[in-house]
Amino acid sequence: MSDSTAGHRPGDHEPSGHEPDDLMAGLSHSGGQDDDAHDAGPHRVIGTPSPATSRSLLGGPEGNGAGQPPAVQRELPSEPDDPVGAKRAERIVAACFLIAMFAGLAFIAAYFIFGVHTVTATQHSNLALGSTMALAFIGLGVGAVIWVRRLMPNVELTEQRHPLRSEAADRAAFKQTFEEGADASQFIKRPILRRTLIAATVPVAVAPIILLRDLGPLPGTKLDHTVWRKGLRLLNYGANTPIRPADFSSPGGMITVVPDGYQDNFDALAKAAVIIIKFAPGQVVYTTNNHPVPGKTVQNWTVDNIVAYSKICTHVGCPAALYEQTTHHILCPCHQSTFDATRGAQVIFGPATRPLPQLPMTVDAQGYLVARSDFTEPVGPSFWERGPSI
Amino acid sequence: MSMNKALEGTGGWLDDRLHGARGVRVFFRKIFPDHWTFLLGEIALYCFIILLLTGTFLALWFKPSMTEMVYHGSYIKLDGVRMSEAYASTLHITFDVRGGLLMRQIHHWAADLFVAAIMAHMLRIFFTGAYRKPREINWLIGIVLLTLSLLEGLFGYSLPDDLLSGAGLRITQGVLQSIPIVGTYLSFFLFGGQYPGHLIIPRMYILHVLLIPGLFMALIGAHLFIMFHQKHTQMPGVGRTDKNVVGTPMYPYFMAKTGAFFFFTFAAVTLAATFAQINPIWIYGPYNPLAISAGSQPDFYMGFLEGSLRMMPSWQWVVFGHTFAFNVFIPALVPLGIVMTGAALWPFLEQWITGDKREHHVNQRPRNAPTRTGLGLAMVSFYGVLWLEGANDVLADHFDVPLYTITEIARVAVFAVPILTYIIAKRICLGLQRKDQHLLQHGVETGIIRQLPSGEFIEETRPVSEELRAKLVGPERPALPVGASGADADVPPPGMRGGVGRAKAWLNKVVNENVPEDGHGNGYGANGHGDEGQAPAAIGSGDTEDGSGHH
Numbered sequence: 001m002s003d004s005t006a007g008h009r010p011g012d013h014e015p016s017g018h019e020p021d022d023l024m025a026g027l028s029h030s031g032g033q034d035d036d037a038h039d040a041g042p043h044r045v046i047g048t049p050s051p052a053t054s055r056s057l058l059g060g061p062e063g064n065g066a067g068q069p070p071a072v073q074r075e076l077p078s079e080p081d082d083p084v085g086a087k088r089a090e091r092i093v094a095a096c097f098l099i100a101m102f103a104g105l106a107f108i109a110a111y112f113i114f115g116v117h118t119v120t121a122t123q124h125s126n127l128a129l130g131s132t133m134a135l136a137f138i139g140l141g142v143g144a145v146i147w148v149r150r151l152m153p154n155v156e157l158t159e160q161r162h163p164l165r166s167e168a169a170d171r172a173a174f175k176q177t178f179e180e181g182a183d184a185s186q187f188i189k190r191p192i193l194r195r196t197l198i199a200a201t202v203p204v205a206v207a208p209i210i211l212l213r214d215l216g217p218l219p220g221t222k223l224d225h226t227v228w229r230k231g232l233r234l235l236n237y238g239a240n241t242p243i244r245p246a247d248f249s250s251p252g253g254m255i256t257v258v259p260d261g262y263q264d265n266f267d268a269l270a271k272a273a274v275i276i277i278k279f280a281p282g283q284v285v286y287t288t289n290n291h292p293v294p295g296k297t298v299q300n301w302t303v304d305n306i307v308a309y310s311k312i313c314t315h316v317g318c319p320a321a322l323y324e325q326t327t328h329h330i331l332c333p334c335h336q337s338t339f340d341a342t343r344g345a346q347v348i349f350g351p352a353t354r355p356l357p358q359l360p361m362t363v364d365a366q367g368y369l370v371a372r373s374d375f376t377e378p379v380g381p382s383f384w385e386r387g388p389s390i
Numbered sequence: 391m392s393m394n395k396a397l398e399g400t401g402g403w404l405d406d407r408l409h410g411a412r413g414v415r416v417f418f419r420k421i422f423p424d425h426w427t428f429l430l431g432e433i434a435l436y437c438f439i440i441l442l443l444t445g446t447f448l449a450l451w452f453k454p455s456m457t458e459m460v461y462h463g464s465y466i467k468l469d470g471v472r473m474s475e476a477y478a479s480t481l482h483i484t485f486d487v488r489g490g491l492l493m494r495q496i497h498h499w500a501a502d503l504f505v506a507a508i509m510a511h512m513l514r515i516f517f518t519g520a521y522r523k524p525r526e527i528n529w530l531i532g533i534v535l536l537t538l539s540l541l542e543g544l545f546g547y548s549l550p551d552d553l554l555s556g557a558g559l560r561i562t563q564g565v566l567q568s569i570p571i572v573g574t575y576l577s578f579f580l581f582g583g584q585y586p587g588h589l590i591i592p593r594m595y596i597l598h599v600l601l602i603p604g605l606f607m608a609l610i611g612a613h614l615f616i617m618f619h620q621k622h623t624q625m626p627g628v629g630r631t632d633k634n635v636v637g638t639p640m641y642p643y644f645m646a647k648t649g650a651f652f653f654f655t656f657a658a659v660t661l662a663a664t665f666a667q668i669n670p671i672w673i674y675g676p677y678n679p680l681a682i683s684a685g686s687q688p689d690f691y692m693g694f695l696e697g698s699l700r701m702m703p704s705w706q707w708v709v710f711g712h713t714f715a716f717n718v719f720i721p722a723l724v725p726l727g728i729v730m731t732g733a734a735l736w737p738f739l740e741q742w743i744t745g746d747k748r749e750h751h752v753n754q755r756p757r758n759a760p761t762r763t764g765l766g767l768a769m770v771s772f773y774g775v776l777w778l779e780g781a782n783d784v785l786a787d788h789f790d791v792p793l794y795t796i797t798e799i800a801r802v803a804v805f806a807v808p809i810l811t812y813i814i815a816k817r818i819c820l821g822l823q824r825k826d827q828h829l830l831q832h833g834v835e836t837g838i839i840r841q842l843p844s845g846e847f848i849e850e851t852r853p854v855s856e857e858l859r860a861k862l863v864g865p866e867r868p869a870l871p872v873g874a875s876g877a878d879a880d881v882p883p884p885g886m887r888g889g890v891g892r893a894k895a896w897l898n899k900v901v902n903e904n905v906p907e908d909g910h911g912n913g914y915g916a917n918g919h920g921d922e923g924q925a926p927a928a929i930g931s932g933d934t935e936d937g938s939g940h941h
Contacts, residue, residue, distance in 0.1 A: 075419070076639070116488055117464040119672075126491045130664025133492070137657035144650035148643060155643070159421040159635045161621060161751060164524050215579040222584055223574065237680060256680055264458075264472065270560075270585050270679040311680065316564025316699070316718060317585070318557055319682045333684040334561060335700045336783065336793060349794050351699060351717045353706035381564040382715035383574045388708045 077153040089150030093143045100139025107132035219385070224378045226259075226272040228359060233260040234274065234308070234369040242368040245304040248278040254323035254330070256311060259371070271379050273311035273319060274359050275330070276369070277341050281305055283328070284342045291376065292358060297344045301360040303369060308359035309345045310379040313337055315352040317381045330356065353382065422644040423624035423637035427518075429651060430511035435614075436655040437504035438606065444497040445599065451487055453479040454549065454595030456588040465672050473551075473676035476591050480550040480671055495663035501546060502668075503659055505539050505691040512536060516733070516766050518753035520623045522746075526737045528620075531613045533734050538602055538609075540691055545598040547669065547689055551591055554669075554686050556677030559590065561699070568718035586679065623753050628860040632751045632867065685783055694773050697780030698725045701800045725776055729769055736765075743897045745870055752865040757826070760819035761901045767815040768808035775804045816903070823905040826862045829854055 080086035110132055114125035166174070182188055233242045234257040243257065254275050262268040284307060286299035297307055309330070313320045318334035323341070329348070330339040337350030345356035357379050360372035378386050405411045422428075455475035461468050463478065464485040483490040512532055515521050521529035544562065548555045563585045567577045582589035624630050624637065638644055662668070674683070688696055698721035705716040740762070741747060756763040778785065779800040786793040833851035841847055854862070886895040 111488055114488075116485055116490075119465070119485070122485050122491050125488060126495070127664060129489050129492050130495075130660055134657045134660040134664060137653040137660060141650040141653035141657060144646050144653070148646045148650070152643060152646070155638060156636060157419075157421055157639055158629065159419075159621070161633050161635060164620065164749065212579070216582045216589075217578060219574040219578045258680070266586055266679055267584055273680045316561045316568070318560055318564075319680055321682050322684060333682055333686065333783070334557060335696075336797065337704075347704055350797075351702045351704055351721070353704040353715070353717050381567050382706060382713045382718065383567045383577075384570050384572075384712055385574055386708075386713045387711045 075157070076155055079153060080151050081154050082150075086151050089146055093147045093151065096139045096143030096146065098139075100136045100143065103132045103135035103139060107136060219383075223271075223380070223383055223386070226374055226379060227262050227265075227268045228259055228272055228274075228371045228374045230371060230373050231364060232371045233364070234258075234276065234361070234371070235260050235263060237263070237273075242366075243276075244367050245306055245363065245369065246367075248304075248306065251278045251280040251283070251305070252325060253277075256321075257308070257369075270317075271312060274308050275311045275320070275323070276306055276308045276361075277323065277328075279305045279307065279328075279342065285344075287344075292344060292355070294355075295343045295346050297342070298358055298360070301358055301372060303361055303363055306361070306369070307341065308361045308369075309339075309341070309356040310359065310375060311356075312380040313352060314347075314354040314356060314379075315350070315381060320356060418639065418641035420618070420640040420644075421621070421635045421637045422640060423622050423630075423635055425625045427514040428622070430507055430514055432648060432651055433507035433655050434504055434511055435610065436652045437500045437507060437659070438610065439652070440500040440656055440659060441497060441504060442603065444493045444500065445603075447493045448483060448490075448497060449599060451479055451483045451490070452476070452549070452595075454592045455479075456551065456586075456591050468672065468675070471676065474591070476549060476551040477671070477676045480552070484672060492660075492663055495668050496659050498547070498668045499659045499662040499666075501543050502689060502691070503655075505536075505543060505689075508532070508536050508539055509691075512733070513766070513770070516736075517756040517763055518623075518625075519750065519759055519762065520753050521737045522750040523737075523741065524620055524749050525616075525623070528613055528616050529737055530734055531609050531616075533730055535606065535609055535613070537730060538605060542598060542602045542606070543689060543691055545594040545602070548594055549591060549598060550669075550671045551677050552671035553674040553677055553681060553683065554671070556586075556679070557682055557686060558688055558692070559677075560585065560679065561696075565699075565718055565722040568715035568722070570712075570714055570719070573719075586677075621751070623751050625753050626755065626861050626864040628856055630752055630860070631865045632749060635751070685787065687781060687784065690777075693780035694725065694776040695722060695780070697776040697778065697782070697800070698722070700782060701776070701779045701797055701804065703801070725772070729773065732769065740901065743894060743901050745898075748867065748870075754864065755861075757819040757822040758864065758904070760816045760823070760903060763819050764812040764816035768812040771811040772804065772808040775800055775807050779804075820903070820905055827905060830859065830862060 080089075107129060110125070110128035114121065114128050116122045116125055187194055235241060236243055237256040237258045240258075240263050242260070243255075254277050257274045257276055258269055259272050259274075262272060284297050284299075284302070284305065285295065286302075287293040287296035288299055290298065290300055292298060301308075311319050311321070313332040313334065315332065315335055315337045318332050320330050320332040320337070320339065322331040322333055323329070324331065328341040330341050330345060331337070332350070332352070335351050337352030338348050339345040339352070339356050340348050344358060347353065347355060357375045357377050359375055361369055362372045364370045401411075453475045457475045458472055459475055459478060461471050461473050461478050461481065463469075463481055465481050468481070480494075483494060485491075515529065515532070544558065548559045548562075563577055563581065566580065567573045569576065577585070580590065580593070581587045582593070621635050622637070624635060627636070630636050638647075675681075687693070699718070702717050702721040705720075707714040707716065756766075779797065782796040782800065783793060785791065786796055833853045836850045836852055838850040839847055840850055886892070886898075
């Protein structure tokens with residue numbers, strides 16, 4: 001069948017039944033195809049200048065001896081390899097396309113039938129639309145594949161490559177053209193033009209970068225401070241109510257607090273979020289200094305064994321939101337930096353390098369928890385301008 | 391005959407104006423070799439098209455705005471909740487636009503598949519040596535495309551402004567801020583001030599829908615044009631040489647096949663979007679810098695960066711009042727840098743080491759380049775350790791292993807596993823080479839046992855088939871120029887002298903470590919038997935005992 005027109009196909013060689021002689025013939029056949037000029041075998045050469053030449057190559061005396069007329073005037077056969085199977089394949093392909101058509105119609109119907117606006121309705125709509133759409137694509141895809149495999153005659157063609165490097169003459173001609181152009185432009189001969197042109201382009205190239213300057217303000221010392229200041233109340237986040245030490249009936253969990261007046265200000269909260277934890281007496285390792293000491297919590301900044309730390313992880317700034325009451329560990333769920341709440345929130349595991357800064361705290365005249373001052377060091381992730389932490 | 395009319399009519403009209411008959415004919419007859427791994431790049435291309443289609447649909451409703459509002463929409467659980475317009479419009483697309491949820495989920499799944507397909511495609515290119523001359527430029531374009539796809543994905547999943555994506559954005563900002571000298575400024579410029587500000591979503595949006603897709607289109611266009619111009623590589627096989635392409639023509643075969651493949655890719659992501667929920671942002675809730683959910687995971691392609699950040703020990707220097715946050719910028723930049731820079735330099739390094747400046751169009755089987763395969767798999771395992779560490783909390787939960795233990799193991803494994811992988815992979819490759827040589831020299835075992843007159847039992851073998859031989863042996867190649875790889879010559883050639891030269895010679899020996907061919911089994915022997923007027927082989931290797939398969 002198509003072997004005569006389509007040329008050599010490796011798949012046609014079934015080695016198991018061959019005698020050794022046949023095998024060797026096949027081997028040498030496969031080995032010598034690098035030289036297209038001599039390739040008078042049954043290979044079809046694509047891209048040769050004249051189709052007539054290719055045809056004569058194809059119909060040449062080397063032929064393929066399959067007993068078909070040699071003067072075949074086409075590169076691709078027009079009939080399938082297996083006409084009987086093709087008939088059946090045609091029906092299958094048509095069925096696939098019909099399925100795709102009905103699936104497409106079902107998609108359109110589903111669009112109008114299924115409403116949305118609730119979670120359940122949306123999910124039903126999603127199911128109906130998605131499955132009909134997928135079925136339409138599958139029908140089209142399967143149909144096309146069977147079409148190619150069973151209906152289109154099996155061919156394997158060979159196209160010759162040519163070295164990508166241009167011929168020496170072309171390269172030389174290019175060089176000459178390029179040099180002629182350079183000469184004609186006077187670009188090399190007149191250095192003053194060349195230099196002033198380069199000088200002119202530099203500012204023009206830099207200008208767009210300058211234009212980006214107003215993308216944002218300069219950092220200044222903005223990262224060093226938060227909105228916390230002396231006397232600002234700590235509000236229970238969510239309820240937004242001030243907190244009295246007596247509200248803690250017993251030691252226990254962790255509460256997220258925010259500065260009064262900034263409950264809805266994400267820019268402020270991204271730095272000023274605080275966690276407070278109530279401890280039993282004797283659980284916390286205190287220092288009596290008025291500044292942070294490694295491994296210790298500043299006692300003067302606590303109220304009745306209630307300790308306040310920044311909630312913003314010192315690694316890359318996620319909220320350090322997990323607290324394990326039995327071990328008093330604060331864990332950041334992003335990268336598992338772990339801080340010991342009883343020892344000044346020092347790092348005991350993970351990539352963070354610095355403890356969570358402690359918020360100085362006291363109570364105001366009404367007995368509510370308030371800040372004694374801002375944090376005494378920058379909160380959150382490290383940055384270049386940040387100095388030593390303690 | 392109506393076809394003729396159509397050709398003469400429309401085709402003729404166009405050709406009168408565009409002179410296309412010849413060029414389009416060549417295009418129609420373009421040959422595409424067949425191998426299932428050649429489809430990986432097509433998956434990436436079709437995902438890109440799907441992303442453009444679904445992304446355009448989503449953009450019709452999405453509001454890239456951080457303006458705060460109170461939600462009163464269909465999703466009653468969030469009724470009265472303050473959120474950004476970006477998040478609210480994503481809820482609107484999900485619950486109020488018919489097909490909106492489907493398009494969102496297809497977009498997300500296609501993005502994941504896009505990155506995965508690029509990675510798989512590049513691994514195929516690497517392990518088969520398809521990046522070799524003349525395809526280095528396309529390899530470099532591929533590396534840029536992969537990097538852009540990671541960035542595009544990160545921006546894309548940050549846009550809905552939900553709690554999960556906000557955490558990712560916060561981490562991105564923390565990493566940016568840690569970069570020495572310029573980090574704080576970069577962060578302030580990108581976010582328009584302090585984190586989170588009100589500008590980052592509109593800024594990421596325009597990068598996500600215009601700038602990066604534009605770069606994608608330009609680079610994908612260049613990638614395809616170069617591939618078209620240089621013609622496709624092919625796998626070793628009968629009749630396949632470095633001077634030809636064997637396969638099926640573009641029209642109608644490849645057109646139909648690749649069209650079908652587009653539909654399959656689209657069907658696959660549609661099925662995923664129909665039956666596998668992805669990124670249910672209404673469950674996560676709107677972003678809030680105070681809240682986070684435990685066990686949250688980024689999209690798979692960000693997992694290695696997450697793991698890298700998680701496993702890094704807490705190293706930091708403070709010098710003259712300036713902070714070097716090694717704990718952040720090293721894990722964020724170095725692993726990615728190693729993989730991408732290594733991949734970009736490798737083709738040139740390999741050329742320098744081997745002195746091989748020839749064009750290669752027939753791919754290598756990975757086993758036939760043991761050092762390359764070992765290095766590639768070492769990189770894959772390096773990536774794999776980082777990626778698994780990125781899910782250390784999930785692993786700890788599932789397998790009931792202490793969390794810190796996993797991190798401590800990962801800190802060792804990230805160095806040990808790639809080294810072990812290199813050694814093991816290289817040994818396996820050499821073992822497979824021996825198996826191939828055995829097959830070539832002794833033939834295929836038939837299972838037929840014969841007793842010799844002497845009483846000895848032997849197993850009959852039959853010669854390997856032509857196809858298998860062609861696959862095992864690969865194409866014939868011209869010899870390298872003298873001195874290009876003279877590692878074991880008595881007198882080193884000029885390029886191999888001196889310190890650099892000796893290093894090169896040693897590297898050359900490592901890179902070229904293969905099972906010796908024992909004077910037979912190199913597969914060139916068959917060329918000696920020219921018939922049917924074929925050209926004699928460029929290199930005859932004399933005796934052709936191999937392949938005849940007798941004892």
